[in-house]
Amino acid sequence: MATVLIIGAGGVGNVVVRKCAQVPEVFDRIILASRTVSKCRAIAEQIDRPIEVEALDADDVAQTVALIRKHKPDLVVNVALPYQDLAIMDACLETGVHYLDTANYEPPDVAKFEYKWQWAYQDRYAAKGIMALLGSGFDPGVTNVFCAYAQKHHFDEVHSVDIVDCNAGQHGQAFATNFNPEINIREITQKGRYWQDGRWLEIDPMSLSQDIDYPEVGPRRSYLLYHEELESLVKHIRGLQRIRFWMTFGEEYLTHLRVLQNIGMTRIDPVDFQGHKIVPLQFLKALLPDPGSLGATYEGKTCIGCIIEGVQGGKPHRLMIYNVCDHAACYREVGAQAVSYTTGVPAMIGAKMILTGTWSGQGVFHMEQFDPDPFMDALNRHGLPWKVLADDAVPRLSR
Numbered sequence: 001m002a003t004v005l006i007i008g009a010g011g012v013g014n015v016v017v018r019k020c021a022q023v024p025e026v027f028d029r030i031i032l033a034s035r036t037v038s039k040c041r042a043i044a045e046q047i048d049r050p051i052e053v054e055a056l057d058a059d060d061v062a063q064t065v066a067l068i069r070k071h072k073p074d075l076v077v078n079v080a081l082p083y084q085d086l087a088i089m090d091a092c093l094e095t096g097v098h099y100l101d102t103a104n105y106e107p108p109d110v111a112k113f114e115y116k117w118q119w120a121y122q123d124r125y126a127a128k129g130i131m132a133l134l135g136s137g138f139d140p141g142v143t144n145v146f147c148a149y150a151q152k153h154h155f156d157e158v159h160s161v162d163i164v165d166c167n168a169g170q171h172g173q174a175f176a177t178n179f180n181p182e183i184n185i186r187e188i189t190q191k192g193r194y195w196q197d198g199r200w201l202e203i204d205p206m207s208l209s210q211d212i213d214y215p216e217v218g219p220r221r222s223y224l225l226y227h228e229e230l231e232s233l234v235k236h237i238r239g240l241q242r243i244r245f246w247m248t249f250g251e252e253y254l255t256h257l258r259v260l261q262n263i264g265m266t267r268i269d270p271v272d273f274q275g276h277k278i279v280p281l282q283f284l285k286a287l288l289p290d291p292g293s294l295g296a297t298y299e300g301k302t303c304i305g306c307i308i309e310g311v312q313g314g315k316p317h318r319l320m321i322y323n324v325c326d327h328a329a330c331y332r333e334v335g336a337q338a339v340s341y342t343t344g345v346p347a348m349i350g351a352k353m354i355l356t357g358t359w360s361g362q363g364v365f366h367m368e369q370f371d372p373d374p375f376m377d378a379l380n381r382h383g384l385p386w387k388v389l390a391d392d393a394v395p396r397l398s399r
């Protein structure tokens with residue numbers, strides 16, 4: 001029985017709280033804290049178990065430390081924004097409490113994400129005897145566990161990994177993002193990056209694409225992006241020669257994005273507007289639909305997985321491990337669309353792994369560093385069942 005403090009009452013936070021509430025044998029007490037406390041209350045009111053709510057500005061380490069001292073959680077789950085990662089890690093370090101997140105740190109004034117800032121906590125977390133589990137969402141998160149599972153059970157050597165992320169859903173809006181618009185647009189307007197033969201290669205944003213035939217969904221145009229899990233998987237998957245990440249985008253979405261970029265609405269530097277400084281991307285976020293509100297009309301499926309090639313028993317071997325998730329089914333269960341659901345469920349499972357001692361350690365860890373089997377079992381039990389295709393049944397990539 002444990003106490004969990006969840007920070008962030010957005011689309012993902014809603015799912016984490018509801019899924020933790022479904023597992024009372026692990027999550028005995030649940031506290032939800034966020035900048036806007038009314039959003040915490042709105043989530044708590046939907047749940048037939050007591051959820052304690054608190055107002056918190058997690059950029060302020062002292063506030064988070066005080067809240068941790070008040071409630072004495074065993075674990076802090078950070079599903080606020082990547083900007084808060086280091087401040088929340090500092091508060092956990094000061095109070096000696098385990099930490100989990102779903103996205104790596106980004107400095108607010110530079111659109112750049114990498115793990116170096118969080119890896120720098122390794123020695124201090126180890127000395128304090130606590131663990132940080134980084135990237136316990138779907139991608140990063142489940143995709144890392146899929147790679148570890150393939151390495152453990154299906155390959156002597158893994159040579160290439162293509163992480164493939166398809167959202168074939170329709171929400172009925174002309175333009176909306178499926179998670180926080182600011183973070184999402186910063187991610188996809190960056191240069192594409194992948195790793196091959198021991199080095200990183202960079203391409204212009206969205207300049208490499210191909211049709212991928214996703215199981216249960218069909219062919220969808222998919223674009224090579226840089227994604228954070230590539231950075232840790234390169235370190236932890238033995239024998240890897242290439243790793244890439246592909247994500248689907250519709251024409252309508254890309255056209256809107258191009259226009260927004262061309263007119264400067266995706267800029268992250270402050271500009272003068274009628275005597276005020278405003279950041280265009282933050283203003284755009286205020287205009288776009290809240291991703292948490294898309295669920296009611298969302299139809300269709302997501303299909304996210306890993307296509308892995310390598311050698312088993314001296315022979316070439318191919319495998320695809322994936323999950324298909326239905327937007328409308330997620331909405332019926334937890335009032336959220338599938339992108340929030342596929343992130344929130346693994347955050348709950350990661351929390352469960354730590355709180356039950358199934359995954360334990362001292363320092364800063366990625367998902368692929370632990371035994372994948374209990375996590376894979378939990379995915380099947382908590383709403384994200386996975387499937388495996390082998391050899392000729394695996395979709396072929398044309399590039």
Ligand code: NDP
Binds near residue numbers: 056
């Ligand atoms: P939302 O914008 O919907 O929610 C973020 C929440 O954090 C909001 O409630 C916001 O408060 C709160 N927040 C922001 N700043 C602070 C602060 N300083 N102190 C306290 N609370 C704060 O985002 P999502 O739910 O869509 O995404 C949550 C996280 O999940 C993001 O980090 C995102 O990158 C990650 N993610 C990970 C994925 C994965 O597969 N690994 C996939 C999708 C998302 P307020 O309401 O006041 O603005």
